[in-house]
Amino acid sequence: MDRELLKQLSRITxxxxxxxxxxxxxxxxxxxxxxxxVDSQKLLEAGKLFTIRPNTRFIAFPKHxxxxxxxxxxxxxxxxxxxxxxxxxxxxxxxxxxxNQHASHQPDIAGIDDIAINLIxxxxxxxxxxxMIGSDNKISQFxxxxxxxxxxxxxxxxxxxxxxxxxxxxxENLIWSVVNRQPNRRNINQITMGLLLxxxxxxxxxxxxGEAGTVSDTIVMSAMTEIEQNYPNASLESVARRCNxxxxxVSSAVKKATGKTFKxxxxxxxxxxxxSLLKSTALSVGDIIVMVGYENTSYFYRIFTEKYGMSxxxxxxxx
Numbered sequence: 154m155d156r157e158l159l160k161q162l163s164r165i166t167x168x169x170x171x172x173x174x175x176x177x178x179x180x181x182x183x184x185x186x187x188x189x190x191v192d193s194q195k196l197l198e199a200g201k202l203f204t205i206r207p208n209t210r211f212i213a214f215p216k217h218x219x220x221x222x223x224x225x226x227x228x229x230x231x232x233x234x235x236x237x238x239x240x241x242x243x244x245x246x247x248x249x250x251x252x253n254q255h256a257s258h259q260p261d262i263a264g265i266d267d268i269a270i271n272l273i274x275x276x277x278x279x280x281x282x283x284x285m286i287g288s289d290n291k292i293s294q295f296x297x298x299x300x301x302x303x304x305x306x307x308x309x310x311x312x313x314x315x316x317x318x319x320x321x322x323x324x325e326n327l328i329w330s331v332v333n334r335q336p337n338r339r340n341i342n343q344i345t346m347g348l349l350l351x352x353x354x355x356x357x358x359x360x361x362x363g364e365a366g367t368v369s370d371t372i373v374m375s376a377m378t379e380i381e382q383n384y385p386n387a388s389l390e391s392v393a394r395r396c397n398x399x400x401x402x403v404s405s406a407v408k409k410a411t412g413k414t415f416k417x418x419x420x421x422x423x424x425x426x427x428x429s430l431l432k433s434t435a436l437s438v439g440d441i442i443v444m445v446g447y448e449n450t451s452y453f454y455r456i457f458t459e460k461y462g463m464s465x466x467x468x469x470x471x472x
Contacts, residue, residue: 230267247315253299285347
């Protein structure tokens with residue numbers, strides 16, 4: 154890793170200064186209502202889908218889970234992690250640990266030279282990456298399972314990729330972009346994340362834990378795949394036909410597993426894609442509306458404005 158970047162990441166934070174002075178870990182920094190669940194809203198700026206923060210050293214962090222996907226990259230040294238109460242992972246320099254919303258996690262004390270970076274990622278940030286890597290692979294299953302209920306196959310993935318130069322370069326690019334507040338970093342980082350996951354697909358002989366999914370889980374996964382791969386034309390009925398169940402059963406399974414309806418997931422996917430096209434292309438708003446699967450222009454304008462607080466044209470020219 155670049156020496157200057159590593160120097161920036163190694164600086165002792167205000168939180169760590171307090172710990173070294175004999176203070177305790179302030180869990181209100183991470184969560185308001187449920188101390189055992191680290192809340193993305195406490196760590197991300199409003200409207201952001203992705204950020205990074207150095208690991209907290211000099212104290213054992215209590216067992217917790219996250220309401221987001223966490224990617225831990227070991228920049229220097231090593232750190233021991235207990236996952237799901239039983240699995241022990243010693244993360245070494247250059248290695249990557251992915252944890253979804255259903256992994257419990259307890260990192261051990263890190264010393265001053267044990268430098269890790271935690272990437273805090275909301276599921277929507279992976280939309281571009283999933284389009285790049287497809288859905289029929291272990292990494293996509295890991296990401297999809299984060300949206301669904303407990304009992305899925307994959308709750309964490311450990312990649313021993315310290316000697317894989319493209320992975321190291323892509324991870325450093327992600328970190329550098331956030332630290333230096335690179336212009337257009339959302340689009341750049343979403344594409345970089347896709348390239349990183351494409352590289353990691355070659356190393357899925359990593360540690361994977363969890364329980365096998367149920368039939369209901371398989372149907373939910375099929376529904377989420379339908380939205381990712383076919384969002385302009387996705388429907389409950391097509392999922393139901395493929396799984397040989399009723400549309401009502403698919404709808405109930407998705408709602409029970411994710412807390413959102415199929416329609417809500419589909420709308421979020423379409424709006425996220427529309428927002429991306431507004432920023433990255435010169436296509437007219439009308440063309441974008443059709444491309445993401447809507448026919449009613451007035452309806453699209455209404456739901457877009459509700460989500461983003463401004464019209465599509467205003468969003469396009471927002472700096």
